[in-house]
Amino acid sequence: MLSKKVSANKSKDLLKNLQAQQRQPFVAALFAGGVITVTVVIQAALLATIISQLILTHHFPIHLVYWLMVTMLIRAAAGFVKDQFSAKASINIRASLRKRLINHLAQLGPARNIIDQDGGLSTTIYEQVDALDDYFSRYQLQAMMCVFIPLAILICAMVVSWFAFAVFMVTAPLVIYFMILVGEKAANANRKQFSVLAVLSNQFVDLTRGLFQLRLLSRERQAEQRLKDSAEAYQNTTMKVLGLAFLSTATLELFASISIAVVALILGLGLIKQVPGFHGEIFLNLHDSLFMLLLAPEFYLPLRQLGADYHAKQKALAAAEQILEILDVQLVQPTKEKSLFEAQTNQPITFENLRWTIDGRNLLSNVNLTIQPNERIWLSGESGAGKSSLLNILLGFHLDYQGKLLIGEHELKHLTLDSWRKTLAWIPQMPEWVSGTLAQNLILGLGPVNDTDVANALIQAEAADFIKALPLGLDTSISELGSGLSGGQLQRLSIARAILTDAPIWLLDEPASHLDSETGQALYKTLEKVTRNKTTLLISHDTHPVDWCDKALVMRHGEIVQQGGIDES
Incomplete structure (x- = not known):
């Protein structure tokens, strides 16, 4: 129970901090809300005066009609300004938060997997960040309007009619109470909905990535059924959220309608002096009765709108909890800043009694190794031996x-990580791509690159021929999964991308693990050429190293248990 309360408080703090980033738009929207409050009272007073004079004196005050029209225009303009500024603030908040999350995950690197799989993380970045929109664009300002307008109307009621004041004071807390009661249930439903959506996203990404293997194993039906079950679960949770939202709105509408009806009934009976049990103290003149009757719907309107938007707050709190799961993962920063050696200057990489422990598990134990400049090393071992852990530390993620x-x-x-990473070229098992053209993917993050360098890199990676065979060449579009190209072609593109970095150190994480034997051998021949005069660490499950490596290492249980030349292995 305590952890849930702490989590809710942290979510509220996050939302407050995000709102503070857009102080000026919110202040402008708040000022517009104050203008709306004033126009609500003036508009009711003018309309009551016009109607009462028309009935009692048969005189139509045209000048008051003009003032009424001006007031209505001001109110409409203020409402438009309020909505525009709050929408602008919401857009800016979500854009900056999404950028912050992406940068945080990029710095975490492979460590992001301790939070969730990529499908769930993408859901948080897009779906759950967008879930904050209604909170910032509507709820926050509407909460303030629920203070401004009802307070102004209560002051008028104190002066004009104590009975209307009493009705407002009794019913308003009931509306707020039921709004919160239903809203808490909606919050729990939203949390469950986000969790189910994350599971569905992860399953969809896994299915897409492993579709080829599933077909080989004839397991497409089972995977399809699993995805269908998750989709139905998400559908059910979504309907529960909608049901609670409709229930909240219906409850508030009921209380507001009954309260307005009570005020209208009593004021109407008061005009004909037929209120049972009361005498002159409750009777109002026509103008004051109309004034209170016109203000009654305005009193409950902000509360009703807040009730309709209250689920936006609960949805935002639930989304903030998921967002905090990412932001709360601490980034390990260098202990101090120093200038790193020049990227062109080769330096030895030395491990001295390197150890790494997470949650009591020894991932690396007493690693002692020196990689000389331009030396190419083959590091093999079973899954869980510590190869990827060693690679992730070298990449600066741990x-x-x-x-x-x-x-x-x-x-x-002690080094500046950005400078260190500029000296590295990394080729993973499954290269990652963005939706765009091949050219955009090749130069992504590299800054200005001329066409000659790109062409030379494709030739060295032996990718130029299949690129030329494509109808659009480098302008061919690919998806995040590299659709339309084979695994070998994608790996050759990743080699070309590494060549363009001009990095002196290459880190290769099982580059041929997802390729057939023939394609893998061809890829290794290409790597032999492009890694000459490069410090290279090549990780593989295969205990038989390629003959062009200078040294072969074997890793087991986080330790290097065997070192030697290729001939010795």
Whole structure:
């Protein structure tokens, strides 16, 4: 129970901090809300005066009609300004938050998997960030309007009719109470909906990535049924959220309608002096009765609108909890800033008694290794041996290790990570792509690159021929999964991308693991050419290294248990 309360408080703090980033638009929208409050009272007073004079004196005050029209125009304009500024604030908040989340995940690197799979994380970045829209664009300002307008009307009621004041004071807390009661249930339903959506997203991504293997194993039907079950679960949770939202709105409409009816009935009976049990103290003249009757719907209107938007607050709190799961994962920062050696200068990489422990598990234990400049090393071992952990530390994603990791004479923890990563070229098992053209994917993050360099990189990666065979060449579009190209072609594109970085250190994480034997051998021949004069660490499950590596290492249980030349392996 305590953890749930702490989580709710942290979510509220996050929303407050996000709102503080857009102070000026919210202040402008709040000022427009104050103008609306004033026009509500003036509009009711003018309309009551016009109608009462028309009935009692048979005189139509045309000048008051003009003032009424001006007031209505001002109210409409103020409403438009309020909505525009709040919408602008919401757009800016979500854009900056989405950028913050993407940068955070990028710095986490492979460590992001401790939060969720990529499908669930993408759902958080897009769906749940967008779930904050109604909170910032509508709910926050509407909450303030529920203070401004009812307070102004209560002041008028105190002066004009104590009975209307009493009805407002009794019914308003009931409306708020039922709004909160139903809203809490909606919050729980929203949390469940987000969780189910994350599961559905992860399953969809896994199915897309593993479709080829599923077909080989004839397991498409089982995967399809699993995805269908998750989709139905998401549909059910969505309908529950909608049901609670409709229930909240219906409850508030009921209380508001009954309260307005009571005020109208009593004021109407008061005009003909037929209120049972009361005498002159409750009777109002026509103008004051009309004034109160016109203000009664305005009193409940902000509360009703807030009730309709209250589920937006609960939805935002539930979304904020998911967002905080990402932001709460601490980034390991270098202990101090120093200038890194020049990228063109090759330096030895030295591991001295390197150890790394997470949650009591020893992922790396007493790793001692020196990689000389331009040396190419084959590192093999079974799954879980610690190969990827060693690679992730080299990439700078985990700096909470013990022991030493020296780049030349500098400890990695003391270096500027951006400068260090500029010296690295990384080719993973499954290269990652963005939706766009092949050209855009090749130069992504590299800054200005001329066409000659791109053409030379494609030739060295032996990708130029199949690129030329494509109808649109480098302007061919691919999806995030690289649709339309084979695994070998995608890996050759990733090699070309690595060549364009001009990095002196190459880190290769099982580049041929998803390729057939023939394609894999051809890929290794290409790598032999492009990694000459490069410091290279090649990770593989295969215990038989390629003959062009200088040294073969075997890793087991987080330790390097065997070192030697290729001939010795």
